[in-house]
Amino acid sequence: MENRSIVRKLIARPEFGPFVLLVLEIAVFQTLNHNFLSPQNISNTLAFTVELGLIALAMTLLMTSGEFDLSVGSVFGFSAVLMWTLFNAGVTSLEVGFLLTLVTAALIGFVNGVFVTKLKIPSFLVTLGMLLVVRGTALFVTDGFPQRTWNAEGNWLAELLVGDFFIGPFRLYMSLVWFILAIVVLGYILTQSRVGNWIQAAGGNPNAAAARGVNVTRVKIGLFMLSSAMAALAGIISSIRTSSANPNSGTGYELEVIAMVVIGGTALMGGRGTIIGTVLGILILRVMRNGIIMVGVPGLAYNIFIGAIILGMMALHSWLERRHRAGT
Amino acid sequence: MPNNGPNGSEPLIRMVNIRKSYGQVQALVDANFHVNEREIVGLLGDNGAGKSTLIKVLSGAVPLTSGDIFIRGKKVDLRNTGDAIAHGIETIYQDSALVTQLSIARNLFLGREPLKGPRFLNRMDQAAMNDVASGLLKKVGISKNIPPTTPIGSLSGGERQAVAIARAMHFDSDLIILDEPTNNLGVAETQGVLNFVRGARDSGHSCIFIAHNIHHVFQVVDRIVVMRRGKVVADDIDPKKTTVEEVERIITGMSEADIKAAVS
DSSP states (O other): OHHHHHHHHHSSSSHHHHHHHHHHHHHHHHHHHHTSSSHHHHHHHHHHHHHHHHHHHHHHHHHHTTOOOHHHHHHHHHHHHHHHHHHHTSSOOOOHHHHHHHHHHHHHHHHHHHHHHHHHHHHHHHHHHHHHHHHHHHHHTTTTTOOGGGGGGOOOHHHHHEEEEEEEEEEEHHHHHHHHHHHHHHHHHHHHBBHHHHHHHHHHHHHHHHHHHHHHHHHHHHHHHHHHHHHHHHHHHHHHHHHHTTTTTTTTHHHHHHHHHHHOOTTTTTSSOHHHHHHHHHHHHHHHHHHHHHHTGGGGGHHHHHHHHHHHHHHHHHHHHHHHHHHH | OOSSSSTOOSEEEEEEEEEEETTTTEEEEEEEEOTTTTEEEEEEEETTSHHHHHHHHHHTTOOSSSEEETTTTEOOOOHHHHHHHHTTEEEEOOTTEEEEEEHHHHTTTTOOOOOOGGGGGGGGGGHHHHHHHHHHHHHHHHHSSSOTTTTTGOOOOHHHHHHHHHHHTTTOOOOEEESTTTOOOHHHHHHHHHHHHHHHHHHHHHHEOSSSHHHHHHHHEEEEEEEETTEEEEEEOOOOTTTTTHHHHHHHHOHHHHHHHHOO
């Protein structure tokens, strides 16, 4: 009986559905193409997965607090452009350029947060506006051309951010280490820390939280800054790894990131969030992207599968939610 | 003046000549109101009589236009709900101001979570929170064995009220304001909430009890205050010496002479 109730508890967890889906996905792709779980394919898939993943992890906290950020994709592109422009023009060293870029991104997040909390404008409108401002700036500054990035060769900061190393046959990047670190830190904040309780309360019932003396405004502004800074970090890492800083890169990432978060079980309207779920959501979407190409489905069909996964997962989460409410 | 406590001391709360206008609309017109220590006051009045506004002023939710509020004889300025809570005034609204997604323990300590370990880790002491929460749930008399990690969303209306009352008691609020706590509750649950309220008084707290159902008010309060058109029209009705019908007549409005007759 004891075992049965543990199994029941596991099934009731919001992460259970995404977990099953991920296992199923991997099993199906591996059956259809035996190279799917090859070290080379796993290494390739992981490289970009963790970059998007960094944004999704920060977005999880922001969405738990009841807001979301559509400008992360444009910040992803803009940040790489900004850092490399500063560096290539000889204005700053790479290190200072890196710091300046992160501060700029945090400032963008700050402005988002102030508009949302102080002026009480929905985050959808605020961050949509910011998306256009930031993307427009990136295009205007560069005349639409990619920036040179190859001067980074051998720089310690570049090595620290995305240097590659081998574990057995796997070629891994340092960004994987940052990703795991972010999982641990943000997971801890959300579930163990006092701030985590405030984040969930801010999303669940902001009036109740404020009545208990929680500074909802500060919590939300902080999370907007975090999501913007993480988008910048991801953009910089990606630009160093691919040796390109394109002002158009990151287009559409905001939606993919939000999809990852909600597939994992975080509530779109806030109040409930799970970092483990988001990690599963990240893997589900990236494995799907990689897998359907590996098994020979035309890449253009990708969105059909992603859309179906989102709809299916939302149906599952809402069913679980209703069962939970009914107390079974 | 019935403004003083039983032995002539200052009452816990005294509101003097409170005015509140929303533009042209006068919600409160020189309202006078007080609550003594360890007293349950029933606040009654028809819709629009001004009870909600009076409570909102006292809980810091809306600023008053003019008038003074004293706590134990000391003048206070309640600019927001945080001020009111800091002064020991806790308001429990119909939606009970709980976060449904969070557990009982996390709600109880929201905003005042105990920490453990080094400060910079910001780590909540969840074991301690759960311990205290279990004890409190027993104290307010939630009989069923509900673990403190249960999310508020899966509790019944009465249980939610109990959690909110437990929170107010734990953080030593002097005054607990209950705004329609028995709305939408079944018979057994209502009795439960009324018991929580009595329990709160017996452990030294004062309460203001607002309810549409006069019978609920009669069962639990020490004194009844009636408001009409922004004014307190009767503030010393003893529920043991008055009938429900008499109070109903005061609520709906009669001549001043009739009120005096009913009160004395």
